[in-house]
Amino acid sequence: MELLVAACVGVMVACGVYLILRARTFPVVLGLTLFSFGVNIFLFSTGRLHTNLPAIISSTQPAYADPLPQALVLTAIVIGFAMIAFVVVLALRAHGELDTDHVDGERKKDLP
Amino acid sequence: MTLALIPLLPLLGAFIPCLFQNRHLNAASAGLIAGISLILLLLQIPFVFTGEMPVYTRDWIPAIGLSFAFRVSGFGFLFALLVLGIGLLIILYARYYIAKEDPMGRFYTYLLFFMGSMLGIVLSENLLLLMVFWELTSISSFLLIGFWRHRADARQGAFMALVITGGGGFAMLAGFLLLGHMVGSFELTDILAAKQIIQAHPLYPITLILILVGAFTKSAQFPFQFWLPHAMAAPTPVSAFLHSATMVKAGVFLLALLAPVLSGTLLWFQIVTATGLITLMFAAYMALFKNDLKGLLAYSTVSHLGLIVVLLGLGTPLAIFAAVFHIFNHAAFKAGLFMLAGIIDHETGTRDIRRLSGLRKQMPVTAALTAVGCGAMAGIPLFNGFLSKEMFLAETLVPGLPGAWSWMLPVGATLAAVFAVAYAVRMLIGVFGGPGAVDLPKSPHEPPAGMMVSPGFLMGICILVGVFPAFFAGPLVNAAAKSILGPDMPMYHMAVWHGFNLALGLSLIAMAGGGICYWQRHRLFDAHQWCIRYLDGKTLFETLISRLIHDSRWITLLIENRSFQRYAALLIGSTLILGISPFLRTTASFLGSESLTPLDPVSLVMGLILISAAIATVITHHQRILSVVMLSTVGLVVALAFTRFSAPDLALTQISVEVVTIILMMMALHLLPRYTPRESSSARKWRDFFLSVLAGGGTAAVLMAMLTRPYGTISDFFLKNSVPGGGGTNVVNVILVDFRGFDTFGEITVLVIAGLVIYALLHNFDISGPAHDELGYPWTRDRFPVILVQITRLLLPLALLFSAYIFLRGHNEPGGGFIAGLITAAVLILQYIASGIVWTRPRFHFDNHIIMAWGLLLALVTGIGSWMVGYPFLTSTFTYVTLPLVGKFEVASAMIFDLGVYLAVVGSVMLMLVKLGTINSSDARTVSTTLLRESRTIKERH
Amino acid sequence: MNHLIVAPLLIPLLTGAIIVLAVNRYHFFHRAVSLAGCLILVLITGTLLFQSVSGPIQVYALGNWAPPFGIVMVADRLSALMVFMTALLGLFCLMYAVQDTDTQGKNFHALYQFQLMGINGAFLTGDIFNLFVFFEIMLLASYGLVLHGGGGSRTRAGMHYAMLNLIGSSIFLIGVGILYSLLGTLNMADLAVRIAVVPPENAALIRAAGLILFGVFALKAALVPLYFWLPDTYGFTGAPVAALFAIMTKVGVYVILRVYTLIFGPHAGAAANLLAPWLLPAA
Structure with missing residues (x-):
């Protein structure tokens, strides 16, 4: 199971990085999102993987998943959302002001 | 505490002048702050003249040896007095100099900022604290040179000064760190007491060179002298204050301060004396050919700094005494001369000696004051410059100098003195003598009286010290030299007349030679022109520098080309290097000992969906809407994964964030292009592929390494206290x-x-x-x-x-x-x-x-x-x-x-x-x- | 319990919230509130500095949960000095800004206050994940301030700056994740204690985490070779914001100083003195 999760994280990070390195703003935004998905699972996994042990106190449950990374990831998800929303709008604004969606705001490579 | 206030007051009060829109209030508030600081300084007189040294110490960051410590030695007092005294005169002068259109408040703010930092240098007890102030003076000098932001030469000059002095600062910091390492303390008192330890240490040569580089860049010594003439793009009060009287002397200050522990070795003597001598001669020669008044004064300043450096290189007690005396004298006449050059510029609209002529009729007072300044600069008797210069000439003749120095030094010094006389005469006669100038940009007349006060005051000092040296400068210079030399204080005799001796002979030769040089200057100019042509328009040095600048720009462009892709690749690449490097040297097994949990088919299918959706996001990224759909699939599987691994809260959050994010992206796509053009070269694609595989593989590997290791956490506390302490399950x-x-x-x-x-x-x-x-x-x-x-x-x-x-x-x-x-x-x-x-x-x-x-x-x-x-x-x-x-x-x-x-x-x-x-x-x-x-x-x- | 330690965060927050609440009022009101907030901040941080110069290191446990379980704020001489400098610089820059630049775009004053809050939080916090949160506050507000006023080159420079730091933030989380998974705690002082007894087979991972974090901080501090975002960002932003940025890069330097003397300091066993070979060339 660990191997599968690690592979998933690896693929998400790799795809995210590849997209981040593209020349247009929108793929970069997609890449940042994908990267942050991967990083969130990474952070989440630091509490190790648990099946059917939600961290909700009850008398019938013998053990619990580590709640702390979950709380951290929740914070990270929300902050990530704020950041992605900002970058999306920034990309929009840049497109409007620079009249191209190239990350460097140049038109010269603007050919299909 | 009073002690600490002297530098801190101008630093903290620096913002006050820029609060006012009124020019009188700007100047008055700046003057008030500097004045209070000066009074606080004068309160220290009783201690300084009796040879006591008040010290104020407060720990700051003991971990790195930085303490908040100040002291007033006699030498520090002399410098602080120069900074505050000349500073006050400059504040007054600038009130008239700075034009109405310029932001005067900002000017005074920078000026006070500089004053505070410079006072910090001269009064610091801790070397690291001194370093902090040292860098602050570089920054404030940068701000002041670039004060006229609209002028390209000002921006360039400011940048050049910052690069040179800032770079020298780094060398200096390294030197100080080594010094602290040897002595085990950064307190000056400890360091000054550790001469044997330092000079016997194997790191002494490199330490010395590092510190010298720092001092030489700041004091514009060869081969770093070129920034100072460019810094003349600053407003003239700044040139007068920073670039002749105070900041450029910081390097000299530091050399004199550390001379008791660093000097006395052959290495010190060779490097310092040679650098000083080359600078002295080269700059005096250059000054003669400058047509810009400020350029002439700038090179003259460099030359005089070289003179002081030679004295410090000699290192005999009398030489040190002469150096201290010359620091004081030079500050007085050069600051005054700069102000006068500023007046000439202000009233005629030009500083070009070739265009100026015969101003003695329209500006008699200015002419008289300039005559005093030029006399002191040339070293004519009855002006203060003569006294210290003669001491210098006498020192070059001391017996016992090694090898060729015994004749090179006096010859070089005399030659430089000849040039000095020539350029002083050229400045005076070129501007004020001869027939009246025609078609000047403005019709010249005397400036407002307020503008004359400051140079008048300084020239008064030049004469008073020149005639009655023992009375007007004796105690101050004595206290300053004593604080450096301690028990080695020499017998000296401060007077105009020493009787006939060899030094006087050299002085006379210089005056006569200078006169001849000026008289025959046209031949000299022709020769100079010929020299320049012979070297193909550029001196070797300039070629070297321009090559250097070209290369460094090329390197900079390689990194900083405003391409986001390059930046991002660099960031990811350096993170990879940093992250991978620790594993290269370790022999421990990468994976831990914990066993893996079994894989179930549903999870496997989900994982495969996630992987394919992520890859599909990349493949389809040219069709953006499709790509967003793929991305949302990844997000959904991530939410499912959270459910699978006992994190229902995360799953809910992920789903709702996912929905909102996708809405947002779709809305944006409505306004952005729907398709991404295919434009990456295949080399670029391979580079990115390589980087991303490395990043993904690295993350996955680290995750595996973590998941197979046992761990203990503070979370048990949360599980135990959630209900009793937080009231929730x-x-x-x-x-x-x-x-x-x-x-x-x-x-x-x-x-x-x-x-x-x-x-x-x-x-x-x-x-x-x-x-x-x-x-x-x-x-x-x-x-x-x-x-x-x-x-x-x-x-x-x-x-x-x-x-x-x-x-x-x-x-x-x-x-x-x-x-x-x-x-x-x-x-x-x-x-x-x-x-x-x-x-x-x-x-x-x-x-x-x-x-x-x-x-x-x-x-x-x-x-x-x-x-x-x-x-x-x-x-x-x-x-x-x-x-x-x-x-x-x-x-x-x-x-x-x-x-x-x-x-x-x-x-x-x-x-x-x-x-x-x-x-x-x-x-x-x-x-x-x-x-x-x-x-x-x-x-x-x- | 000295509430002054947490006040340098709460005052800009309160000021910012009031300004947002009064979104429809005149500029004059926003300016007045903003200036008043900065002035109070200077006074409070000044008092804090005064206390910490003579007193011992003060720790403030938020929510009254003892460390390492809760989040703590730590005020020692260095952090108190830094927040005081921030407040002072913040006040001056604001005075400069209210002369004209603040009306060139929307929400300047609120963003300015949140920026101050983020910087102060980064200086004071004693918890590594909380540091991440304050970094994000600081950065997001700074993105807004960089872009304040608009214009093509500013937007481009701001975009580079924002995207690079977003990558940096994700990398930060990876570093924190590694530390947590091996040491099981987030409090910096507690990390330092646990790192000293880390088994040798974990040392390489810990070192990797430390170096990855260093990369992120170096990006914030604009150390070579990660300084590339700085010249453009400085060049194209308004003067007061650029001045405030000067202290933001100091946050990076400060954190490097903090984290690498405290957590990866000489006592840190296998991970000790992590930076020595890296820092010299970067300076």
């Missing part, structure tokens, strides 16, 4: 609103900021989306399908109820303020999408700014509430209440906090999306007008 939520509530607090602040930034970005931003799609069909006018409209309107109350439920149960079951807030926002946005902004806006007319501000305030007030009962911020309390229908549940103060979270989330998300939605339509303007009409009709209906 959902530990994740209790952590969020209680144990680590402060994170959440920061997190909603982030959301609020995002709302504000996005609102600001989209405000007054008008790009219209395409009126038709890419196949040329117009966008459908039938925007709101009836069924969707009806369903969403029915759904609304239900969904709001659901989010209230999610909110309330959050403390005990998965849920909470965040998730509820996101659900509410998503539902409200759905109304906008289904029914359109025209219908929705007037019906949900809340200002989202205000909602989120209240959310933030509610969270804040809840947190502060615990102060009332004597607990820290965000301490929670709870109790149980029973309500009909709902049954017994617990009310925690954390829930009010959570309500704040809820409001902030709803407000900020709505703010972002609605703002985006209002520009997101092909007919934005018609929408807004319809909107107005609609809201009016609704109002009328009520």
Whole structure:
């Protein structure tokens, strides 16, 4: 199971990085999102993987998943959302002001 | 404490002058601050002249040996007096010099900032503290040189000065660190007492060279002298103050300060004397050919600094004494001369000696004062420059100098003195002698009296010291030299007349030679021209420098070419290098000992879906909408993974964030190009592929390494205390609103900021989306399908109820303020999408700014509430209440906090999306007008 | 319990929230509130500095949960000095800004206050994940301020700056994740204690985490070779914001100083003195 999760994280990070390195703003935004998905699972996994042990106190449950990374990831998800929303709008604004969606705001490579 | 106040007062008070718009107040406030500082300094006189040295020490960062310590030695006192005394004169002078259009407040602010930093250098007891002030003077010099921002030469000059002195500063810092390493302390008192340790240490040569580089760059010694003439683009008061009297002497100051421990070795003697001598001669020669008055004075300054450096290199007690005396004399006459050059420039509109002539008639007072200054600069008897210069000449003749020095030094010194006389005469006669000048930019006349006060005062000192040296300068210079030399204080005799001796002979030769040089200057100029032509228009040195600059620019461009792709690749690449490097040297096994948990088929399928969706996102990224769909698939599987691994809260959050994010991206895509062009070269693609595989593989490997290792955590505390301490069974939520509530607090602040930034970005931003799609069909006018409209309107109350439920149960079951807030926002946005902004806006007319501000305030007030009962911020309390229908549940103060979270989330998300939605339509303007009409009709209906 | 330690965060927050609440009022009101907030901040941080110069290191446990379980704020001489400098610089820059630049775009004052809050939080916090949160506050507000006023080159420079730092933030989380998964705690002082007894087979991972974090901080501090975002961002932003940025890069330097003397300091066993070979060339 660990191997599968690690592979998933690896693929998400790799795809995210590849997209981040593209020349247009929108793929970069997609890449940042994908990267942050991967990083969130990474952070989440630091509490190790648990099946059917939600961290909700009850008398019938013998053990619990580590709640702390979950709380951290929740914070990270929300902050990530704020950041992605900002970058999306920034990309929009840049497109409007620079009249191209190239990350460097140049038109010269603007050919299909 | 008074001691510390002397430098701190100008530093902290620096901002005061720029608060006023009135020019009198600008100058007066700056003068007042400098004046108070001067009085505080003068209060130290009783200690200084009796040879005591007051020290003020406070620990600052003991871990690195930095302490907040000041001292007033006699030498420091002399310098501080120069800084504050000349500083006050400059403040007065600048009041008249700075034009009305220029921001005078800012000028005085920079000036005070500089004064404070310079005082810090001369009064520091701790070497690291001295270093801090040292860098501050570089920065303030940068600001002052670049004061006229609109001028390209000013910006270049400022930059050059910063690069050279700042770079030298780094060398100096390294030298100081080594020095501290040898002595085990950065306190000057300790260091000055450790001569044997330092000079016997194997690191002594490198330390010495590093410190010398720092001092030489600051004091513009060869080969670093070229920044100073460029710094003359600064306003003249700055040149007078920083670049002749004070800052450029910081290097000399430091050499003299550390001379007792660093000097006395052959290495010191060779490097310092040689550098000083080359500088002295080269700069004196250059000064002769400068047509710009300030350029002439700049090279003359470099030359005089070289003279002082030679004296310090000689290192005999009398030489040190002469150096101190010359520092004082040079500051007085050179600052005055700069001011006079500024007056000439100010009144005639030019500083070119070739254009100026015969000004003695229109400006007699200026002429007289300049004559005094030039006399001192040339070393004519009865002016102060003569005295120290003669001491210098006498020192070059001391017996016992090694090798060729015994004749090179006096010859070089005399030659430089010849040039000095020549350029002084040229300046005086060129400007004031001869026939009256024609077609000057302005018609010359005497400046306002206030402008003459400062140079007049300084020239007065030149004469008084020149005639009665023992009375006017004796005690001060004596105290200063004594604090450096201690028991080695030489017998000296300060007087105009020493009888006939060899030094006087050299002085006479210099004066006669200088006169001849001036008389035959045309031949000299021709020879100089010929030299320049012979070297193909550029000296070897200039070629070297321009090559260097060219190369460094090339390297800089390699890194900093304004390409985001390059930057991002560098960032990721360096992170990879940093992250991988520790594993290269380790022999321990990479994976840990824990066994793996078994894999079940459903998870495997889900994992494969995730992997393929992620790869598909990349493959389809040229078709953006498809790519977003793929990305949302990844997001959904991530949410499922959270459910699978016992994190229901995360799953809920992920899903609701996912929905809102996708809506946002789709809205943006409406205005952005729908397709990404294929433009990456295949080399670029391979590079990126390589980097991303490395990044992904690295992350996966590290994750595996972590997951196979055992671990212990502080989380047991949270599990134990969640119910008794936090009053909730959902530990994740209790952590969020209680144990680590402060994170959440920061997190909603982030959301609020995002709302504000996005609102600001989209405000007054008008790009219209395409009126038709890419196949040329117009966008459908039938925007709101009836069924969707009806369903969403029915759904609304239900969904709001659901989010209230999610909110309330959050403390005990998965849920909470965040998730509820996101659900509410998503539902409200759905109304906008289904029914359109025209219908929705007037019906949900809340200002989202205000909602989120209240959310933030509610969270804040809840947190502060615990102060009332004597607990820290965000301490929670709870109790149980029973309500009909709902049954017994617990009310925690954390829930009010959570309500704040809820409001902030709803407000900020709505703010972002609605703002985006209002520009997101092909007919934005018609929408807004319809909107107005609609809201009016609704109002009328009520 | 000395509430002054947490006040440098709460005052800009309160000021900012009030300004947002009064979104429809005149500029004059925003300016007045903003200036008043900065002035109070200077006074409070001044008092804090005064206390910490003579007193011992003060720790403030938020929510009254003892460390390492809750989040703590730590005020020692260095952090108190830094927040005081921030407040002072903040006040001056604001005075400069209210002369004209603040009306060139929306929400300047609120963002300015949140920026101050983020900087102060980064200086004071004693918890590594909380540091991440304050970094994000600081950065997001700074993105807004960089873009304040608009214009093509500013937008481009701001975009580079924002995207690079977003990558940096994700990398930060990876570093924190590694530390947590091996040491099981987030409090910096507690990390330092646990790192000293880390088994040798975990040392390489810990070192990797430390170096990855260093990369992120170096990006913030604009150390070579990660300084590339700085010249453009400085060049194209308004003067007061650029001045405030000067202290933001100091946050990076400060954190490097903090984290690498406290957590990866000489006592840190296998991970000791992590930076020595890396820092010299970067300076």
